[in-house]
Structures are given as C-alpha cells and as structure tokens.
Amino acid sequence: xxxxxxxxxxxxxxxxxxxxxxxxxxxxxxxxxxxxxxxxxxxxxxxxxxxxxxxxxxxxxxxxxxxxxxxxxxxxxxxxxxxxxxxxxxxxxxxxxxxxxxxxxxxxxxxxxxxxxxxxxxxxxxxxxxxxxxxxxxxxxxxxxxxxxxxxxxxxxxxxxxxxxxxxxxxxxxxxxxxxxxxxxxxxxxxxxxxxxxxxxxxxxxxxxxxxxxxxxxxxxxxxxxxxxxxxxxxxxxxxxxxxxxxxxx
Numbered sequence: 096x097x098x099x100x101x102x103x104x105x106x107x108x109x110x111x112x113x114x115x116x117x118x119x120x121x122x123x124x125x126x127x128x129x130x131x132x133x134x135x136x137x138x139x140x141x142x143x144x145x146x147x148x149x150x151x152x153x154x155x156x157x158x159x160x161x162x163x164x165x166x167x168x169x170x171x172x173x174x175x176x177x178x179x180x181x182x183x184x185x186x187x188x189x190x191x192x193x194x195x196x197x198x199x200x201x202x203x204x205x206x207x208x209x210x211x212x213x214x215x216x217x218x219x220x221x222x223x224x225x226x227x228x229x230x231x232x233x234x235x236x237x238x239x240x241x242x243x244x245x246x247x248x249x250x251x252x253x254x255x256x257x258x259x260x261x262x263x264x265x266x267x268x269x270x271x272x273x274x275x276x277x278x279x280x281x282x283x284x285x286x287x288x289x290x291x292x293x294x295x296x297x298x299x300x301x302x303x304x305x306x307x308x309x310x311x312x313x314x315x316x317x318x319x320x321x322x323x324x325x326x327x328x329x330x331x332x333x334x335x336x337x338x339x340x341x342x343x344x345x
Contacts, residue, residue, distance in 0.1 A: 122328055123151040124164045125198055129178050131168025138165075142278045146294055153292060176200040183209045184226035188217040188313040191304050192226040192333045199326040208324040216317035229333055230298035233259075234277030236270040242290045244268075249289060256283035267292070271299070300333030308343045311336045315344060 126147040134141035138148055144165070151161050166172035181202060183195040193213075199205040210220050238249055249268050250261050257276035262269040272280045274296045281294040306314060311334070318330045336344075 118323075118325070119154060120151075120156050120160070121325060122198075123147070123154060123156055124160055125178060126328070127151060127161060127164040128168035128176070129180075129198060131165045132170075132178075136165050136169030136171060146281075150293060150295075181205060182227070184221045184223060185209075185213050186219050186221055186226070187213075187317045187332060187334075189304055189306060189310045189334075191306070191310075191314050192229045192300070193218065193317070193321075194226060194230055194298050194331040195321055195327055196298075196329040196331070197324075197326045198328045201326070205324070205326040208326060209321065212317070212320040212324065216320050217313055218317050227298075229302060230300055230331060232274040232296055233299045234270075234272035234274050234280065234294070235297045235299070236272070236277070236281060236284065236294040237264075237292045238268040238270065238284065238289060239292050240266055240268065244289045248287070249284070252283050252287035252289055253280050256280045258283075297329070298331040300331070303333050303335035305335045306340065308340050310334075311340050311344050 127144065130141060130144040130147045134143055136144070138145040148161055148165075152158075163172065167174050178198050178200050179202060181197045181199060183197065183206070185193045185195065187193050195209050197205045197209065212218075213220055236253075238244060244252075246261060246263060246268060249270065250258075253261065253270050253272075256279045258270050258272050258280050260271045262271065270280060270284075277294060277296055281291070284291055314332060314334050318332065321327050321330045
C-alpha cells in the first residue's frame with residue numbers, strides 16, 4: 096500500500112471537514128461549472144459533469160448551488176467565469192515531486208499563490224515536464240468498507256469493466272483503472288449496487304520517495320498550504336510513508 100494511497104484516503108476525510116467550512120464547496124462548484132461549460136449541462140450525456148455533481152452531493156453541497164453552477168456553466172444563466180486549467184510542477188522537501196492542478200480565472204494570481212506556498216514550505220517551482228513524467232493519469236475509485244461490500248464483491252463487479260487492480264486501504268477499497276475506463280468501471284459498481292465515495296482521474300506516481308516522520312510533516316504542511324489556495328484543485332506528490340509514520344503525524 097503506497098503512501099500516495101494512504102494520503103488519498105486522508106484527503107477524502109479532510110475534504111469532508113473542509114466542505115463544512117465552505118472552502119471545498121467553492122472548489123466543487125467550480126468543477127461543476129467547468130464540466131457543464133465543456134460538455135453541456137446534461138449529466139446523463141456528460142460523464143465529467145455527472146462525476147462532479149456526484150462528488151458535490153457526497154460533500155453535502157446544497158442542490159440549489161449545484162443547479163445554479165450547471166446553469167452558469169451551460170450558459171442558461173449569466174455569471175459564469177472563464178476558468179482555465181493549469182498544471183504547475185515543483186519539488187517539495189526531501190526531493191518529493193509535486194504536481195499542482197489549478198482551475199483559475201486569473202493565471203497570474205494562481206502562479207503567485209503556488210510559488211509562495213512552495214517557497215514558504217521548503218519547495219521550489221520546477222520547469223514544465225521536469226516532474227510530470229514521474230506520474231501517470233489513472234482512474235481512482237474509493238469504495239468505503241462501510242457500504243458492506245467485500246473485496247471479492249468489488250473485484251467481481253469491476254474486473255470485466257476494465258479495472259486494473261483493487262487495493263485494500265484499511266477503511267476502504269481503492270479501484271485503479273486506466274483513465275479512459277473510469278466511467279465504465281464506475282458504472283459497473285453502480286450496476287452491482289455498490290456505493291462509492293469518489294471516482295476521479297488522478298495522477299499516480301510511478302516511483303515514490305520514502306519519508307520519515309519529519310519529512311512527512313513537512314510535505315503534509317506543503318500540501319495543505321497549496322490546497323489553501325482557492326485556485327488549487329488537486330495536489331499530487333510521489334512520497335511513501337509507513338503506517339507508523341502516518342499514525343505519528345495524525
């Protein structure tokens with residue numbers, strides 16, 4: 096089980112807390128608006144929008160906020176912003192590679208906030224291409240064990256749909272797919288009556304840097320500083336931490 100997977104699970108728990116504070120609500124709404132602008136306002140014909148709405152509902156975003164975001168994005172209602180997706184690359188403490196995915200209507204502001212968060216937390220901004228080659232785009236679906244499905248149930252549901260592997264993360268199962276198979280595998284889980292917390296295309300590291308407790312605290316501090324920016328949607332990093340270290344840093 097990789098440190099990346101452990102952090103992904105921790106991030107999901109953190110996202111629920113953030114959502115209650117409102118910051119995550121804004122990021123989820125932004126995702127819905129962009130998805131509706133890109134692929135239309137009908138979630139049945141726009142898998143990206145369907146996923147964005149599902150994720151927002153899981154985080155208890157009010158339905159009125161979701162509906163207005165879809166209307167703004169699809170052009171049915173005025174007020175939508177011109178968001179751009181920008182990927183920044185950098186290095187954190189201990190040489191950890193970091194990918195920072197932004198969704199912003201102000202490129203200069205996003206760049207300044209990313210640079211500031213990196214430099215204040217022991218990191219540096221890197222040239223395009225210097226870090227991204229260490230990551231591969233994958234579909235990641237998180238199925239909480241609380242839904243009652245066993246690992247065999249999950250495997251049976253997803254293998255024929257194109258899933259590559261199913262990992263046991265302790266409190267949840269992680270289903271890994273090719274990015275292009277994410278919708279098919281997600282649909283297979285739904286067809287089998289298995290609920291899931293999230294289904295996202297993410298950047299998964301091909302190699303990882305092992306970290307001790309001090310190193311883990313530093314990289315978590317950096318990731319949290321980056322995620323504090325409203326323009327930053329996702330942060331991916333190629334670190335590995337043991338269960339003992341995760342326990343120590345909380």
